Every structure is written in C-alpha cells, then in structure tokens.
Amino acid sequence: MIDNPVLRIIAKIIIPMILLFALYVQFHGDFGPGGGFQAGVIFAAGFILYGLVFGTEALRSAVPPAALRLLTAFGLLLFAGVGAVTMLAGSDYLAYNALAHDPVAGQHLGILIVEFGVGVTVSAVMITIFLAFAGRNDP
Amino acid sequence: MTIAGLYNYWIVILLMMTGFYVVISSGNLVKKIIGLNVFQASVFILYISVGKMSGGRVPILQEGVSDYSNPLPHVLILTAIVVGVSTTALGLALVVRIREAYDSVEEVEIHQQDESL
Amino acid sequence: MLIESVNIFLLALLAVTAIAAVRLRDLFAVAMMFGIYSLLAAVMFVLLDAVDVAFTEAAVGVGISTVLMLGTIGLVGRYERGSVRSSLLPLTVVVATGATLIYGTLDMPHFGDPTAPVHQHVAPAYITESPQQTGIPNVVTSILASYRGYDTLGELAVIFTAGVGVLALLGLRRRKRPGKEGVGQ
Structure with a gap:
C-alpha cells in the first residue's frame, strides 16, 4: 500500500489528529466520556494505521520493540506504584486520599496517574500485538 | 408488555447461541474465535441492557439531572472489552502457531495428523 | 417511544449480522461481518446511555479486532473448509440451551425498570x-x-x-x- 499516494497523504494528515484526539480522550476523561482504556486503544490505532499504510518495517523503526516492551511494563508498574505510594503515606493500597493534603485533590491526582498508566500499557500492548501479527510474514 | 420488556434479553440470547453454535459446529479455528467474540459481545449487550434505566441519563453528572443509568455495568464492560481483545489476540496467536506447525487450521486435519503420528 | 423502536431495529440488525457471519464460509467476509456487528453494538451502547463503553467498542471491536482478524486470516488462509460433520447435534444443543436461558429470563426485571x-x-x-x-x-x-x-x-x-x-x-x-x-x- 506504500505506493498509493491518496492513502499516504490522507494517513499523514490524519495520524497526528488521531494521536492528538487520543491525548484529549486520555486527559479529558474525568469530565466527558473517555479514559485510559479508550485513549490507549485510539493511540495504538494511530500507530496501527501508520503500520498498515507505510509497512511494518517503518512502524518498527518508529516504535522500537525494546521501547514497547518497556512501556508495557511501565504502565502497569505506574498503576501498582501509586498503590505502594499511598501505602507508604500511611493509608490503604490505592486509597488516593493520602496523595495530597486535600482528599478530593488526592483523588484527582491518583485517578489521573492511574488512568495514564492504563493508557500507556493498553497502547503498548495493542501496538505489540499488531506488530507481532503483521510482522510475522515479513520477508 | 412481557415481550417488549424482555425483547432485549431474548435477542441477546439469540446472539449468544449464534456464537455458541459457531464455536461448537465450525471446524475452522479462526471462525471458532470469531464465534467466541460474537458470544462475548452479546454478553456486553446483556450487561449494558440491565444497567439501562428508562428516563435515565448518561452517567456524567450535571446540574438538574437526578436519574442516571447504572454506571457499574459500564465500568465492568469497558474493561472487559479491552481485556477481550487482548485475549482474542492470544488465541489468534495460538492459531497462527498451530497453522505453522500443522499447515492447517481445520480441526479435522489437525486430528488426522495427530493420530497418524 | 422512539428509543424503543430504534432499540428493536438495532437488535434485529445485530441478529441478522450474526446469523450471516455463521453462514458465510469466506473468513474475510466473516471478519467484516464481525466489524459491522461491533459497530452496531457500539451504536446500541450509545442508545443505552453507555457512552464510555460505546467509545471503547467502536475503537476496539471495529478497529483493532478487525485488523487482528484480517492479519490472522492473511497468515492462515481465507477459506473455511466445508464441515463434514452433521450440524444436527450442535443445533440441538444450542436450541436446548437457548430455550433454558429464555425460560430463565421470564423472572428477570423488565428492560429499563427503575425499580x-x-x-x-x-x-x-x-x-x-x-x-x-x-x-x-x-x-x-x-x-x-x-x-x-x-x-x-x-x-x-x-x-x-x-x-x-x-x-x-x-x-x-x-x-x-x-x-x-x-x-x-
């Protein structure tokens, strides 16, 4: 599909928009529909579109497999780490009230970080899965 | 009124059974996984149907609205969808490996090869 | 009342798509049918007030799942071989299970019941x-x-x-x- 000019140009225009939209969904999830799961999937969809149009080799150089592996673990560790931090602050596991002086601010911060962790792991896993399948028959 | 009140559940059961039928009757492993996915999506619709309250609104709080649909099933299904696609990918990866080892994704042919060993 | 009629219409479409997916032998077409099925389910979720879920289903079911299935079909081959087994036994099992489940729904609270x-x-x-x-x-x-x-x-x-x-x-x-x-x- 690399030879198709229409696809290439449309993809180049639309991919940044998809990624930006994913970030909006990620950080606006508190107020409207959205959150880490949706944002992660949409973010990955942008990269998958890139891989479909420009080939898996291009995608692999854009997101190196080592970085993917790292990010997959990072998101989960971030989520679990927030729990450890709240425990160190003298509260229960994943009780975000302890993250700030004001319980509501603590909840807000905790939810933001946790959702970010979810988004990172979900998008990294989705891109990994796509690369594993699409890159299987590369010459 | 019974028919109107239970219509959603009945269609969900029809969809569920369609998926189930594909899983037990089809010999093709990819189609079996698609059948499992149809089944799974029908369960999602069941949960969300149960959470709907007539007159309720989308559970994003705003001034002047007191009735909201039940957000709890939404949370369960939201995560289940993403978990579902990950596990589907795992199943499909197994299918790809089976195909590479047996050169077939048809159950019958795989059994034949196993028995002829 | 409008919502109820759209609901009935969408569910009927879902059923048609699912049954079409069962009958097709071309796995490419089956994957496409599954994409349509997911999209209809996402519309259904919007109707049932679950916007977050609809969002996820639209991105995952229509996008990622379909791409994954197409990727797999590209690796393992497109056509399903005709089944040699009789479909009578699976059909019986499915009908019996479905009838039991429908019997079970008779006691369920009606759709949308606030109580x-x-x-x-x-x-x-x-x-x-x-x-x-x-x-x-x-x-x-x-x-x-x-x-x-x-x-x-x-x-x-x-x-x-x-x-x-x-x-x-x-x-x-x-x-x-x-x-x-x-x-x-």
Whole structure:
C-alpha cells in the first residue's frame, strides 16, 4: 500500500489528529466520556494505521520493540506504584486520599496517574500485538 | 408488555447461541474465535441492557439531572472489552502457531495428523 | 417511544449480522461481518446511555479486532473448509440451551425498570457520593479508577499478561526462515 499516494497523504494528515484526539480522550476523561482504556486503544490505532499504510518495517523503526516492551511494563508498574505510594503515606493500597493534603485533590491526582498508566500499557500492548501479527510474514 | 420488556434479553440470547453454535459446529479455528467474540459481545449487550434505566441519563453528572443509568455495568464492560481483545489476540496467536506447525487450521486435519503420528 | 423502536431495529440488525457471519464460509467476509456487528453494538451502547463503553467498542471491536482478524486470516488462509460433520447435534444443543436461558429470563426485571434490584444497591451511592469524594463528574471514570481500582489493576495485569503471551508465541523480531517448517519440532 506504500505506493498509493491518496492513502499516504490522507494517513499523514490524519495520524497526528488521531494521536492528538487520543491525548484529549486520555486527559479529558474525568469530565466527558473517555479514559485510559479508550485513549490507549485510539493511540495504538494511530500507530496501527501508520503500520498498515507505510509497512511494518517503518512502524518498527518508529516504535522500537525494546521501547514497547518497556512501556508495557511501565504502565502497569505506574498503576501498582501509586498503590505502594499511598501505602507508604500511611493509608490503604490505592486509597488516593493520602496523595495530597486535600482528599478530593488526592483523588484527582491518583485517578489521573492511574488512568495514564492504563493508557500507556493498553497502547503498548495493542501496538505489540499488531506488530507481532503483521510482522510475522515479513520477508 | 412481557415481550417488549424482555425483547432485549431474548435477542441477546439469540446472539449468544449464534456464537455458541459457531464455536461448537465450525471446524475452522479462526471462525471458532470469531464465534467466541460474537458470544462475548452479546454478553456486553446483556450487561449494558440491565444497567439501562428508562428516563435515565448518561452517567456524567450535571446540574438538574437526578436519574442516571447504572454506571457499574459500564465500568465492568469497558474493561472487559479491552481485556477481550487482548485475549482474542492470544488465541489468534495460538492459531497462527498451530497453522505453522500443522499447515492447517481445520480441526479435522489437525486430528488426522495427530493420530497418524 | 422512539428509543424503543430504534432499540428493536438495532437488535434485529445485530441478529441478522450474526446469523450471516455463521453462514458465510469466506473468513474475510466473516471478519467484516464481525466489524459491522461491533459497530452496531457500539451504536446500541450509545442508545443505552453507555457512552464510555460505546467509545471503547467502536475503537476496539471495529478497529483493532478487525485488523487482528484480517492479519490472522492473511497468515492462515481465507477459506473455511466445508464441515463434514452433521450440524444436527450442535443445533440441538444450542436450541436446548437457548430455550433454558429464555425460560430463565421470564423472572428477570423488565428492560429499563427503575425499580430493578440492580439500580437499588451500590450504584446510587456511587452517583450521590462521587462528586464529594472524588470531584469528578464522569462517574464511570471515578468508579473505574478509584472505587474499583483493584479490579482495574487486575484487568490491566490481564492485558499485560496477554501482551506478554503474544510476544512469547509470535515474537517481534523478524524470523530467519530456513525452510517451510521453521517451527521447532
């Protein structure tokens, strides 16, 4: 599909928009529909579109497999780490009230970080899965 | 009124059974996984149907609205969808490996090869 | 009343798509049917007030699942072989199970009933307490990340494990293929 000019140009225009939209969904999830799961999937969809149009080799150089592996673990560790931090602050596991002086601010911060962790792991896993399948028959 | 009140559940059961039928009757492993996915999506619709309250609104709080649909099933299904696609990918990866080892994704042919060993 | 009629129409379309997916032998067409099925399910979720779920289903079911299935079909072949077995036994099992389940629904609270038990227990507490406790208008987000944080952490661990499983099975590095059966024997 690399030879198709229409696809290439449309993809180049639309991919940044998809990624930006994913970030909006990620950080606006508190107020409207959205959150880490949706944002992660949409973010990955942008990269998958890139891989479909420009080939898996291009995608692999854009997101190196080592970085993917790292990010997959990072998101989960971030989520679990927030729990450890709240425990160190003298509260229960994943009780975000302890993250700030004001319980509501603590909840807000905790939810933001946790959702970010979810988004990172979900998008990294989705891109990994796509690369594993699409890159299987590369010459 | 019974028919109107239970219509959603009945269609969900029809969809569920369609998926189930594909899983037990089809010999093709990819189609079996698609059948499992149809089944799974029908369960999602069941949960969300149960959470709907007539007159309720989308559970994003705003001034002047007191009735909201039940957000709890939404949370369960939201995560289940993403978990579902990950596990589907795992199943499909197994299918790809089976195909590479047996050169077939048809159950019958795989059994034949196993028995002829 | 409009919502009910759209609901009935969408569910009928879902049923048609699912049955079409069963009857087709071309796996490419089956994957496309599944994409349509997911899209209809996403529309259904919007109708049932679950916008977050609809969002996810539209991105996952229509986008990623379909791409994954097409990728697999590209690797394993497009056509399903006709079944040699009789379809009578599966059909009997399915009809019997379906009839039992339908019998089970007769006692269920009707669709949209505000007095149903599901609307009585934890959900009202979440809806009324969430603004004071978390200050977040989207109740789904606050339940997902805060009230049921353990649940979400577990789900994320499942996604992580599935990703690691796919990596273990397929790997990301390009294979050096010596012959056709490069798979370990």
